[in-house]
Amino acid sequence: MPTPIIATIKPFYQELKPGQKILWCSCGRSKRQPFCDGRSHIGTGLEPVLYQAKQDEEVLLCGCKHSGTAPFCDGTHSNLPGGYVDETEAVAAATLPAVVAPDTQGFARLDGRCYVVSPGFSVADRATDYRLRPLVTPALGAAHQSQFYLELDRGASPVFTADGDVVIWLSHGEGNAIIGGRNFPFSGGCGVHVVAGETFRLEGQNIAAYVSVCPAVETLETVDAIIDGFDESMADRLGLIDKAARSAMGPRYFQILLDDHHGLDNSALFIGHIPMSKAEMHRHLYEEALIILSGEGMIWNENARAKVCAGDVIFFPRKHIHSLQALSPEGMDVVGFIHPGTNPGINYY
Incomplete structure (x- = not known):
């Protein structure tokens, strides 16, 4: 099979209307990315892909041209050369937003609807077994x-x-x-x-x-x-933990525990590992509740940071720009529940 070239590592966010047709570039050579320009693919053996929206849709169109779910991103870019880049210490240190402390209820609110919550109980609550x-x-x-x-x-x-x-x-x-x-x-x-x-x-x-x-x-x-x-x-x-079922995401990995194959409707439960690092700022089209199983770290957005540790839950609204930093030498283990969406390996700038 002919090999496409990488146009961009990250996918392209697009909003589509019902009945709208797009012609996605599969060769990577188009000057109108992510769409075909009508000529750059000639002689490559790679034809553009036609897609017609059935309803109002928000989609991430593959930019690396290696997706297995063309024209949409499937996270393959993370495992291509240069596809997964952690933020450098110099960049992270260049701008250090304020650290938000938790309130009396255990909520540390970064901005908008994004927050970290520590689900502890009071001594009075613990007087009962449940x-x-x-x-x-x-x-x-x-x-x-x-x-x-x-x-x-x-x-x-x-x-x-x-x-x-x-x-x-x-x-x-x-x-x-x-x-x-x-x-x-x-x-x-x-x-x-x-x-x-x-x-x-x-x-x-x-x-x-x-x-x-x-x-x-x-x-x-x-x-x-x-x-x-x-x-x-x-x-x-x-949904049982199975090391053989892990999917690589650059230096990170995750395993889907439950998804549509188990009867869920466009949602997924996954377990993953993050080595000591700080991810580049990114967004997701799904809403996520991320449980910290082990390790310590920091959740960032553009204006604030908050500490996280084992037991905490981070709530990410859809399209919220963020970066999770693992500070423990042994890294951080997490469990996430996402909806609407089934692939935690897909993100965009």
């Missing part, structure tokens, strides 16, 4: 997802249900996830998918869990008891 705290909700600035932090010392949580997908990251603990009458044993460090409308609860001891819901809700709805009604069409509910 605790629940909202971390990401529409009232806190989210548009597409919610997240709640759940702690269970022993016994059983209330029975919950939601009109949308529920994705649980079981950070630690041992027990069972009861979903629609079906029992799923766990021992920390895995994801769980609950289909919209199913009832669920957690049972066990020393459980810490991050419960995500999309579309976004203000609270987790409770019911009196588990209702039999497990969706047999999606029987694979656990």
Whole structure:
């Protein structure tokens, strides 16, 4: 197959209207990037790709010309020569925005709707075996997802249900996830998918869990008891860590734990590792709740910084420019839930 040349490493952001047609340059030689100029591909053996929008769409058109999902970016650029660049210490030190301290509720707000939250509980809260705290909700600035932090010392949580997908990251603990009458044993460090409308609860001891819901809700709805009604069409509910399933993203890596292959609707749960470094400023088309599993670091945007450590959650609105810096020599491990979108390896300037 003919080999295209790299026009740009990062993708091109475009807004498309219903019925709008574009002719994407596949050869990398066009003078009208990311579109074909009608002549530069002649003789290359590479033809432009026609795409017609079906609705109002925000898309990232591949600039490296090596994507496997042409004309759209699939993150391949991160693994091409020069495709993943960490910000240099000199650039990072040139402008040091102020460090935002957390408020009395544990929220450090960078600007707009982006924030870091430390989901601790007070001594009074810990008088009971079960605790629940909202971390990401529409009232806190989210548009597409919610997240709640759940702690269970022993016994059983209330029975919950939601009109949308529920994705649980079981950070630690041992027990069972009861979903629609079906029992799923766990021992920390895995994801769980609950289909919209199913009832669920957690049972066990020393459980810490991050419960995500999309579309976004203000609270987790409770019911009196588990209702039999497990969706047999999606029987694979656990997202287990598998080192062989990692995807490289330059010096970083991630593994998808749960996505549309598990029945989710345009969302994904992933686990990843960030070596000691600072990423270049970038944006995503998805909304993200990022859980810090280990290590310490700093989240940056153009006007502020905030410290992050294990247990914290960073909330990123769509299109919010940011950079995550890992400061620990051993790096930082993270778990993220993204929606709308399924590929954490896609970003743009």
